[in-house]
Amino acid sequence: MPCVADWLNDPFSIVQGIFVQNVPNSDWEKKVTEYFKEKLKENNATNWVPSLNDVPVHYLKPNSLVKFRCMVQDMFDPEFYMGVYETVDPNTNARVLHFGKYRDVAECGPQQEIDLNSSQTVTLERQTFYCVPVPGESAWSVVVLNPKFYAYISASQARVSPSTSYTPSRHKRSYEEDEDMDLYPSKQKEQHMGNSGGGDIHGSVEPKRLETEASAGHHLFSPNCSPPLDLNFPLPGEKGPACLVKVYESWDSFKVNDVLEVYGILSVDPVLSIVNNEEREGSVLDPMECMDTAEEQRVHSPPASLVPRIHVILAQKLQHINPLLPACLNEEEGKTCEYMNFPSLFVSNFMSELSPVRAELLGFLTHALLGDSLAAEYLILHLISTVYARRDVLPLGKFTVNLSGCPRNSIFTEHIYRIIQQLVPASYRLPMTIENMNRSRFIPHKDYTANRLVSGVLQLASNTSLVVDETQLEQGQLDATGVHNVTALGKLITWQKVDYDFSYHQMEFLCNINVLITSEGRSFLPSDCQVHLQPQIIPPNMEEYMNSLLTAVLPSVLNKFRIYLSLLRLLDYSISDEVTKAVEEDFVEMRKNDPESVTADDLHRTLLVARFLSLSAGQTTLSRERWLRAKQLEALRKARLQQQRCVNGNEL
Numbered sequence: 075m076p077c078v079a080d081w082l083n084d085p086f087s088i089v090q091g092i093f094v095q096n097v098p099n100s101d102w103e104k105k106v107t108e109y110f111k112e113k114l115k116e117n118n119a120t121n122w123v124p125s126l127n128d129v130p131v132h133y134l135k136p137n138s139l140v141k142f143r144c145m146v147q148d149m150f151d152p153e154f155y156m157g158v159y160e161t162v163d164p165n166t167n168a169r170v171l172h173f174g175k176y177r178d179v180a181e182c183g184p185q186q187e188i189d190l191n192s193s194q195t196v197t198l199e200r201q202t203f204y205c206v207p208v209p210g211e212s213a214w215s216v217v218v219l220n221p222k223f224y225a226y227i228s229a230s231q232a233r234v235s236p237s238t239s240y241t242p243s244r245h246k247r248s249y250e251e252d253e254d255m256d257l258y259p260s261k262q263k264e265q266h267m268g269n270s271g272g273g274d275i276h277g278s279v280e281p282k283r284l285e286t287e288a289s290a291g292h293h294l295f296s297p298n299c300s301p302p303l304d305l306n307f308p309l310p311g312e313k314g315p316a317c318l319v320k321v322y323e324s325w326d327s328f329k330v331n332d333v334l335e336v337y338g339i340l341s342v343d344p345v346l347s348i349v350n351n352e353e354r355e356g357s358v359l360d361p362m363e364c365m366d367t368a369e370e371q372r373v374h375s376p377p378a379s380l381v382p383r384i385h386v387i388l389a390q391k392l393q394h395i396n397p398l399l400p401a402c403l404n405e406e407e408g409k410t411c412e413y414m415n416f417p418s419l420f421v422s423n424f425m426s427e428l429s430p431v432r433a434e435l436l437g438f439l440t441h442a443l444l445g446d447s448l449a450a451e452y453l454i455l456h457l458i459s460t461v462y463a464r465r466d467v468l469p470l471g472k473f474t475v476n477l478s479g480c481p482r483n484s485i486f487t488e489h490i491y492r493i494i495q496q497l498v499p500a501s502y503r504l505p506m507t508i509e510n511m512n513r514s515r516f517i518p519h520k521d522y523t524a525n526r527l528v529s530g531v532l533q534l535a536s537n538t539s540l541v542v543d544e545t546q547l548e549q550g551q552l553d554a555t556g557v558h559n560v561t562a563l564g565k566l567i568t569w570q571k572v573d574y575d576f577s578y579h580q581m582e583f584l585c586n587i588n589v590l591i592t593s594e595g596r597s598f599l600p601s602d603c604q605v606h607l608q609p610q611i612i613p614p615n616m617e618e619y620m621n622s623l624l625t626a627v628l629p630s631v632l633n634k635f636r637i638y639l640s641l642l643r644l645l646d647y648s649i650s651d652e653v654t655k656a657v658e659e660d661f662v663e664m665r666k667n668d669p670e671s672v673t674a675d676d677l678h679r680t681l682l683v684a685r686f687l688s689l690s691a692g693q694t695t696l697s698r699e700r701w702l703r704a705k706q707l708e709a710l711r712k713a714r715l716q717q718q719r720c721v722n723g724n725e726l
Contacts, residue, residue: 081113082122085139085339085387086176093173097158098194103175107323110139110387114337123337126315127207127216131342131382140340142317142384143395144205145535146332147306148527150318150374157198161186174198175322176339176385178346201325204526206307207314208333208395208535210502212495214636215397303376308518308529309502318376318383330527331583333392333535335401341383346375373524394537395499396640398633424637428692431634438635441623442493445610448710449477452605453590455686457498458642460537461570461586469570473682474589476597479607479718482545487592489620491541494590496624497635501539504531508550516559519575532562532572536586537643544593560599568600603679605711606718642689649696657681657701680708 081088089106096102114120124134126142134140156174161182163169171194174180180188189195207216305316319336321328328334392401400420432454439450452475459473480487491503504510518530534540542563552560566572567589573580591597596604613619649657664672684704688696 081110082139083135084137085110086137089173089176097171102173103322107387110337114388120337126317126340126382126384131315131340131379134340136340136342138340139337139387140384141335141337142205142315142319143208143335143392144317144319144333145208146203146319146328146330146334147206147308147316147529147533148204149328149330150202150204150526152199152201154197154199156180156195158194158196160189160192160194162189162192163187176387178341178383178385179343198322201321203319203321203325203328204306204316205319205334205336206305206316206529207312208500209308209312210500210534210538211395212499212501214496215395215499303372303380305381306526306529308533309531316381318381319386319389320383321386321389328389328391331533331535331585333395334389335392336384336386336389338384338386338388341385342378344378346378346383367523367525369524370526373526393644394640395535396636397499398637399640421641424641425692427634428638431638432690434631435635435638438623438627439493442490442620443607443609444612446608448707448714449605449607451707452603452711453477454690455683456588456590456603457494457539457639458686458689459588459682460643462647464584467569469584469586471682471685472567472570472586472602473686474567474591474601474603476591476593476599476601476604477607478593478596478604480545480592480594482594484545485616487541487543487545489616490592491543492620493624494539494541496632497639498537498539499636499640500535500537501541502531502534503541503543505546506542506544507546508548508552508556511556511559512553513555514559516562517572517575520577522577527574532566532585534585534587537588539588539590542589542591542597542599544591544597544599564600602682603711604715606714608714642692645689645694647685647689647694647696653696653698653701656698657696660701660705676708680704683707 088109092105092109093102096105114123120141123139123141126134126140155177159172159174159180161170161172163183163186165185169189169192170183170186172181175198182188307316319334319338321336390401435454436447436450439453440447443449443453456473456475460471461469462471464470477490480490488503491501495501515528515530516532518533519528520526521528562572566585566587570586571582571584573582589601591599591601661672661677664676681704684696684701687704687707688694688700691700693700
């Protein structure tokens with residue numbers, strides 16, 4: 075029977091065994107998937123699989139089983155490959171069948187040639203996705219939770235010594251033997267830090283990724299191409315590998331911006347590093363097979379040392395990326411990730427201790443917001459909000475909060491973002507400076523020369539927290555790009571969609587992004603709710619105050635906060651007919667008492683507050699008590715805004 079080392083370090087041997095036993099029966103492909111699915115169910119076996127999110131490519135054995143948590147940044151055209159092909163020995167005329175699935179390069183034994191005219195040849199199709207690490211993924215969420223992982227890696231052959239070249243031990247077709255290329259560059263530049271500004275809190279240190287990472291400018295220099303290679307990360311300062319993920323089944327269920335976790339075979343064959351036109355012309359490939367432009371070849375066939383390939387055996391679309399939660403949290407989703415261990419009692423066990431967790435989180439955020447408990451209440455509601463449905467074009471459940479009253483040009487907003495980073499799995503802080511607005515690329519656009527989607531800042535995964543820092547805004551002139559970017563940001567907030575630019579037309583991509591706007595006065599961007607900050611304490615040293623706040627939180631408590639915020643987003647919610655009728659009657663009464671100021675927007679906002687207030691307490695239905703509490707919070711918020719207007723003499 076195969077042992078762990080077989081299916082982890084040499085999955086091809088498993089596939090070969092199943093292929094030989096079942097050929098010419100086409101069920102061999104299904105049996106391969108079932109085999110690895112069963113293996114991954116055993117004793118938390120998913121923790122033993124090396125992750126490209128944590129381990130540099132040059133530490134991983136080529137053709138071993140790996141996993142990758144990623145976002146689909148782009149999808150290329152489908153490609154054809156030889157699913158089954160036959161080789162022949164010219165001397166003995168002996169014929170052997172081979173499988174081409176999970177391979178980039180067709181292989182032969184010694185003294186064998188591929189018979190391209192064989193009747194046994196089966197041509198199949200696969201889909202290639204260009205995938206990047208989840209944009210803005212927090213450092214704590216990429217830390218490997220199981221310490222046994224590194225022990226296994228060091229003890230097994232899944233980890234190899236870094237080298238400047240890799241010589242395959244197998245025989246290939248003749249044109250491949252002529253390629254003498256470095257698989258790995260000698261050393262990439264040291265990474266500079268992104269904009270996160272987050273310190274290392276409670277072991278939330280991002281694992282050191284070594285020479286394989288991209289620099290803050292998205293570019294890597296390769297010995298195989300003169301211009302730098304743009305890895306096309308959506309956010310500046312991002313790190314981690316980009317991968318070409320090749321999917322063989324059900325690829326129609328995946329789309330751009332989906333977050334996936336894939337298990338597959340790592341391919342870093344040197345022949346894949348043919349990236350420039352001169353090398354293509356120097357090969358013996360048929361020129362008719364190379365109809366792509368030089369730029370398209372460079373983008374679609376980057377060096378495998380920089381952009382490895384993963385041939386997917388199993389893949390699933392993730393509900394969330396919080397590693398502290400089970401991958402699947404309900405029965406319906408559980409059917410699509412059967413190889414994941416599903417602790418059925420996880421939700422009920424955590425819900426039983428929800429009340430003290432909420433109280434601790436409220437206290438923590440109150441301190442972070444300088445003693446303002448009302449702002450802390452609304453921040454909790456914002457952090458658990460999510461688009462749960464769409465009615466025509468209206469996204470239901472979005473709850474963009476404008477936290478006004480923040481000190482101008484202060485480090486306060488940076489530290490608030492730092493705290494949010496410690497609570498959510500993915501986030502990004504966008505300083506609203508004139509320079510950022512005019513120079514940044516917010517909207518992804520199609521590059522037809524390279525035949526790829528060029529990423530932009532607003533290409534984010536679902537449930538990413540976007541903190542827009544308006545306190546950085548100064549006087550200046552927005553150019554056409556700046557106006558375009560601000561318009562796109564406003565459209566994202568209002569409609570939860572981004573119109574990608576395809577030159578000849580716009581293509582609408584729906585999204586689900588939590589936007590928090592920090593500003594001195596009222597934001598010029600739209601929002602669902604404005605909360606004016608009223609600090610109760612003014613620390614003499616803001617940085618020292620915020621650092622002490624973070625270091626004072628126990629790691630176990632911080633993890634509970636993280637589970638709390640992620641879990642509540644996934645709960646179902648409903649309002650009974652009885653409560654609906656009571657709310658309608660209450661609203662009619664409110665309109666009678668104050669017809670000037672109570673509007674339909676007020677009803678919609680109060681219902682949203684009541685929804686998230688209920689969920690924050692672990693209640694999946696609206697009660698009379700929660701409705702009254704929502705009305706109370708809204709009254710306090712409005713009274714504060716009115717008070718501020720009277721003080722300043724203008725609208726905030």
